[in-house]
Amino acid sequence: MSKRDRKKEIPAFCVELGKHLRALRAENGLSIEEIAFKAGIDAQNLRKYELGKQEMKVSMLKRIADAFGITTSELLSFDN
Template sequence: MSKIEEKQNAIDFCTAFGKHLRKLRKSKNLSIEEIAYKAGIDAQNLRKYELGKQEMKISMLKRISLAFDMSPSELIDFEESDYCD
């Protein structure tokens, strides 16, 4: 796989994960601000994650998963194909 393909795969995953994160948040009837507060992060950063505009560090994944009362592995356990256009 070329570097360009690797980068595109990472972008595609970030976009799919962001959509998954947004769907999960909405299914729990929580606002971005509520999850951000529970995770101890800035709401703007959470928006960037949901839009797939920013890659997430593992430490941030843990904080966000705890805000959802989930483990990090539970949070990333989704079908990427469900969120691809």
């Protein structure tokens, strides 16, 4: 099986982080498009992060935290 044929398994932490992102957005009454715009990323990518279908780099965590107006530590502070 080639690398292309294998799907990369997403760590459970990323799935939980995605749920947390979605909850933060809901708590703040923001749309995916609003946060994506503030973070300077594509809304489709943010959706993948929220659904736990894509891992994100530390630099992306920082951009998303900035879009929420919080630190990366605050963004990562959730029960997983």
